[in-house]
Amino acid sequence: MSTTPETVAQTATGVPSLGEPLTGTLIFERGAAESRCVEAPALDVPAVSLQEVLGGRTRVVPPALPHVTEVDLARHYEHLASANFGVDSGFYPLGSCTMKYNPKIDEQTCRLPGFARIHPYQPEETVQGAFELMWGLQESLAEVAGLPAVTLQPAAGAHGELTGLLAIRGYHTANGDPRTRVLVPDSAHGTNPATVAMCGYEVVQVPSDERGGVDIEALKALLDTDVAALMLTNPNTVGLFDENILEITSAVHSVGALAYCDGANLNAIMGKSRPGDMGFDALHINLHKTFATPHGGGGPGAGPVAVSAGLAPYLPGPVVGRGADGVLRLVTPERSIGRVRSYLGNFGVLVRAYTYIRAVGGDGLREVSEQAVLSANYLKALLEDAWPVAYDRTCMHEFVMSGGALRKATGVRTLDVAKRLLDYGIHPPTVYFPLIVDEALMVEPTETEGKATLDRFAAVLRHIAQEATEDPDLLHGAPYTTPVRRLDEAAAVKNADVAWRPDGAEA
Amino acid sequence: MRFIPVTCEEQVEMLVRIGVDSVDALFEDIPGDARLARPLGVPDGMTEIELAAHLESLAARNSDGSRVVSFLGAGVYDHYIPAIVDAVVSKPAFFTAYTPYQPEVSQGTLQAVYEYQSMICQLTGMEVSNASMYDGATAFAEAALMAARVTKRGRVVVSGAVHPEWREVLATYVESGTLDVVEVPASGGVTDAAAVAAVVDDSTAALMVTSPTWYGTLEDLTALGVLAHDAGALFVVGTNPILLGVMEPPASYGADIVVGEGQPLGNAISFGGPGLGIFACHKAHIRQMPGRIAGRTTDVDGRPGFVLTFSTREQHIRREKATSNICSNHALNALASGVYLAALGTHGLAGIGEACIAKAHYLEDALVGCGCFERVYGAPFANEFTLRYRGEVADMQTRLLERGFLAGLDLGRFDADDAGLVLFAVTERHTREVIDRFVEEVSAL
Numbered sequence: 001m002s003t004t005p006e007t008v009a010q011t012a013t014g015v016p017s018l019g020e021p022l023t024g025t026l027i028f029e030r031g032a033a034e035s036r037c038v039e040a041p042a043l044d045v046p047a048v049s050l051q052e053v054l055g056g057r058t059r060v061v062p063p064a065l066p067h068v069t070e071v072d073l074a075r076h077y078e079h080l081a082s083a084n085f086g087v088d089s090g091f092y093p094l095g096s097c098t099m100k101y102n103p104k105i106d107e108q109t110c111r112l113p114g115f116a117r118i119h120p121y122q123p124e125e126t127v128q129g130a131f132e133l134m135w136g137l138q139e140s141l142a143e144v145a146g147l148p149a150v151t152l153q154p155a156a157g158a159h160g161e162l163t164g165l166l167a168i169r170g171y172h173t174a175n176g177d178p179r180t181r182v183l184v185p186d187s188a189h190g191t192n193p194a195t196v197a198m199c200g201y202e203v204v205q206v207p208s209d210e211r212g213g214v215d216i217e218a219l220k221a222l223l224d225t226d227v228a229a230l231m232l233t234n235p236n237t238v239g240l241f242d243e244n245i246l247e248i249t250s251a252v253h254s255v256g257a258l259a260y261c262d263g264a265n266l267n268a269i270m271g272k273s274r275p276g277d278m279g280f281d282a283l284h285i286n287l288h289k290t291f292a293t294p295h296g297g298g299g300p301g302a303g304p305v306a307v308s309a310g311l312a313p314y315l316p317g318p319v320v321g322r323g324a325d326g327v328l329r330l331v332t333p334e335r336s337i338g339r340v341r342s343y344l345g346n347f348g349v350l351v352r353a354y355t356y357i358r359a360v361g362g363d364g365l366r367e368v369s370e371q372a373v374l375s376a377n378y379l380k381a382l383l384e385d386a387w388p389v390a391y392d393r394t395c396m397h398e399f400v401m402s403g404g405a406l407r408k409a410t411g412v413r414t415l416d417v418a419k420r421l422l423d424y425g426i427h428p429p430t431v432y433f434p435l436i437v438d439e440a441l442m443v444e445p446t447e448t449e450g451k452a453t454l455d456r457f458a459a460v461l462r463h464i465a466q467e468a469t470e471d472p473d474l475l476h477g478a479p480y481t482t483p484v485r486r487l488d489e490a491a492a493v494k495n496a497d498v499a500w501r502p503d504g505a506e507a
Numbered sequence: 508m509r510f511i512p513v514t515c516e517e518q519v520e521m522l523v524r525i526g527v528d529s530v531d532a533l534f535e536d537i538p539g540d541a542r543l544a545r546p547l548g549v550p551d552g553m554t555e556i557e558l559a560a561h562l563e564s565l566a567a568r569n570s571d572g573s574r575v576v577s578f579l580g581a582g583v584y585d586h587y588i589p590a591i592v593d594a595v596v597s598k599p600a601f602f603t604a605y606t607p608y609q610p611e612v613s614q615g616t617l618q619a620v621y622e623y624q625s626m627i628c629q630l631t632g633m634e635v636s637n638a639s640m641y642d643g644a645t646a647f648a649e650a651a652l653m654a655a656r657v658t659k660r661g662r663v664v665v666s667g668a669v670h671p672e673w674r675e676v677l678a679t680y681v682e683s684g685t686l687d688v689v690e691v692p693a694s695g696g697v698t699d700a701a702a703v704a705a706v707v708d709d710s711t712a713a714l715m716v717t718s719p720t721w722y723g724t725l726e727d728l729t730a731l732g733v734l735a736h737d738a739g740a741l742f743v744v745g746t747n748p749i750l751l752g753v754m755e756p757p758a759s760y761g762a763d764i765v766v767g768e769g770q771p772l773g774n775a776i777s778f779g780g781p782g783l784g785i786f787a788c789h790k791a792h793i794r795q796m797p798g799r800i801a802g803r804t805t806d807v808d809g810r811p812g813f814v815l816t817f818s819t820r821e822q823h824i825r826r827e828k829a830t831s832n833i834c835s836n837h838a839l840n841a842l843a844s845g846v847y848l849a850a851l852g853t854h855g856l857a858g859i860g861e862a863c864i865a866k867a868h869y870l871e872d873a874l875v876g877c878g879c880f881e882r883v884y885g886a887p888f889a890n891e892f893t894l895r896y897r898g899e900v901a902d903m904q905t906r907l908l909e910r911g912f913l914a915g916l917d918l919g920r921f922d923a924d925d926a927g928l929v930l931f932a933v934t935e936r937h938t939r940e941v942i943d944r945f946v947e948e949v950s951a952l
């Protein structure tokens with residue numbers, strides 16, 4: 001194994017090992033049997049016989065939960081947090097995911113008791129402030145999307161896809177035939193084809209052309225009256241705005257099919273171009289990308305869907321509507337596909353997104369997109385002589401580089417490059433997506449990074465390219481400085497250790 | 508407010524480096540007809556001080572649980588959330604991270620997920636839990652789809668005693684005809700076992716029930732499980748995890764898939780979202796599960812560590828053949844629930860369960876005793892119960908709201924056949940004093 005300045009710094013601290021620190025232990029292994037943190041208050045009503053009132057359903061073997069004191073918990077989770085990397089830790093150019101800074105005020109507003117402690121079944125007159133917020137958010141999202149009707153129900157991007165596609169299905173069914181196929185570009189995110197299958201449609205792949213857009217001739221050849229929709233990400237997953245977008249959506253409409261936009265890349269075009277004006281009929285918006293709500297280590301996000309007037313009657317209900325009397329109420333669209341989840345949506349996430357939109361305002365949203373695109377193009381300019389860009393054009397808010405040539409020349413894979421970036425304190429870009437780019441590295445800097453951060457990232461990546469040439473093994477072995485190093489994924493499947501059990505319990 | 512650190516001077520340097528003379532030049536791929544030629548019609552930005560005041564004024568227009576006494580539940584319960592829970596989920600290293608695709612720098616999230624999965628297995632008695640679904644309703648719908656994959660059968664039988672929104676979500680998920688749903692009406696507030704026996708057959712992928720039910724009643728899971736298994740169907744059971752410190756876990760009744768709404772475990776009610784979809788099953792079915800799963804393994808130096816595992820089920824690898832389209836889940840809510848369960852421990856969770864049950868029975872007794880309500884169901888209940896009001900429900904609720912009470916849920920809003928029925932939920936936060944005052948107010952109407 002090669003050493004690096006970082007590994008030397010890590011191991012040369014000269015501190016002897018004097019017993020194991022508690023790091024690395026499971027919460028189940030901390031504390032003692034009598035340790036307590038939170039306890040139920042003393043009963044102020046008569047005790048009941050559980051056996052009696054539950055009709056014999058009382059638990060025989062208690063669950064083996066942890067038994068810890070509060071200080072054990074505080075230390076445990078602080079230790080875990082220290083083994084994590086978030087946007088507040090450093091640069092996180094994870095393409096397609098828009099890892100922008102999550103403003104602290106959003107975390108404060110969503111915790112106001114007037115939002116955090118209201119129940120979805122309260123009488124409407126007792127939650128007018130919440131409805132006002134949802135209404136305002138619906139209006140702003142509709143304006144950014146260029147599509148008039150919005151549902152805030154979906155819990156994530158993929159859930160929005162399901163919602164939008166089911167609405168499209170509802171629309172076709174009402175016109176006599178749900179149709180059978182949905183077209184999806186070969187560059188699409190995995191959730192797109194997975195959603196198509198869940199909606200009972202057959203996936204038909206559309207090839208990309210040599211400029212990175214939809215191959216328009218191939219698209220036209222695939223279009224017929226069995227096609228229910230085209231699902232397209234625009235700007236697309238190679239970071240380009242499809243120049244033929246108007247021709248694409250009109251070709252789709254010419255056979256009576258509808259155009260669905262995966263809005264994962266909305267951060268590039270706010271105030272510049274609207275999916276509705278591009279001819280899309282439906283769009284999902286990831287509030288956890290474009291509208292700065294935190295990703296939470298994998299959620300919760302929210303995936304509101306904006307649709308055309310023609311699709312509005314099919315949206316899941318209820319949505320917030322304003323009556324002639326000015327009072328906000330829940331209404332269910334006339335031909336609603338039904339609910340896609342319980343209650344009204346990920347309200348806590350909606351509060352954060354609303355807070356963000358009101359913070360930056362309409363002009364601010366345009367500035368966000370302009371800076372996101374400027375920063376991506378700047379970074380691309382700094383890197384392109386060392387790292388071939390898959391499509392050498394002006395990009396939007398992200399761009400995709402190919403590590404294919406590097407791999408051929410040095411045997412160093414994109415995976416190795418990603419792991420080596422960790423040693424420099426940088427989260428890697430998205431790797432191996434989209435599938436149409438060999439050894440892909442998808443870089444999305446976002447607007448919330450300063451120029452110095454971009455400059456350093458470029459310097460580090462250029463240096464890693466040099467390391468790959470001089471000492472490929474250094475990269476094969478990376479990372480060296482992280483809390484753990486490369487993990488054995490095959491063993492994880494083989495051992496299938498997916499839950500801790502008390503000693504001696506059957507696995 | 509503005510969250511862009513790049514200065515004007517740096518913007519110019521960037522443009523020079525790119526070789527264009529304006530930012531607009533970077534947007535030239537957008538065809539003219541698709542460009543927005545006017546400012547967005549979104550209100551102007553605010554300073555943080557103005558913004559905080561604006562949001563506070565919106566929040567103040569809602570009657571929240573700190574200002575009214577609420578007996579609303581129906582899947583969302585205002586339990587006390589220990590301070591340590593928010594202290595943990597507020598750590599930026601947790602909440603500003605993405606899905607743990609790079610395990611070397613995501614051990615915090617991954618270990619927390621593994622521990623959460625372990626606790627859910629302990630609570631439900633199942634062998635495997637996933638990392639979370641969006642909410643109880645979507646977990647329920649995904650359970651139906653999974654049962655169909657496991658059994659290769661195309662029909663599920665669903666109890667009419669299940670939360671109506673869960674049933675609605677299931678109906679939406681299978682709208683395209685991917686699965687047939689047969690609903691068996693409830694009888695006496697629980698699943699009608701005779702009606703189930705009449706429809707469950709060798710084309711049935713699953714029998715799907717919840718206990719507690721929508722009405723708060725407890726099902727005879729033993730009998731229902733036998734009906735499902737005799738037909739070779741899976742037994743899908745929805746649960747309320749807050750009760751599992753004192754109640755027998757679904758696994759003991761032969762559940763094959765356990766789902767639930769995890770909100771009660773340390774998550775704010777937050778107008779009903781985000782919730783937490785609990786999803787657990789047998790190890791034998793792990794490859795048919797939806798969602799992410801964390802597993803324990805070792806690194807190249809032999810140190811223990813965690814990764815996302817069994818990923819070949821998932822959309823980023825299997826695309827249209829994936830077990831689900833789910834990508835982002837509700838990881839931060841799962842983290843909160845893990846902290847909550849660890850903070851309470853076996854002892855504390857049992858105490859909370861017992862308090863909810865004892866207080867619910869105390870309230871139920873008092874409401875029946877005061878003569879304003881009558882019992883409609885004979886089945887036992889735990890933390891939530893249904894009674895018939897001897898008067899106009901809407902009128903009673905309006906008048907009690909004036910006195911500061913959200914007097915339960917009018918079930919007639921969901922099903923006309925249930926007009927007159929009111930569902931009450933009780934938590935450990937309801938003191939005897941508050942309950943007594945409520946009963947007095949009801950009696951005085």
Ligand SMILES: Cc1ncc(COP(=O)(O)O)c(C=O)c1O
Nearest residue numbers: 096156157158189191264834835
């Ligand atoms: C292009 C694209 N589509 C869809 C999704 C799915 O979004 P979510 O994780 O919110 O379900 C993602 C997120 O990774 C994405 O990048």
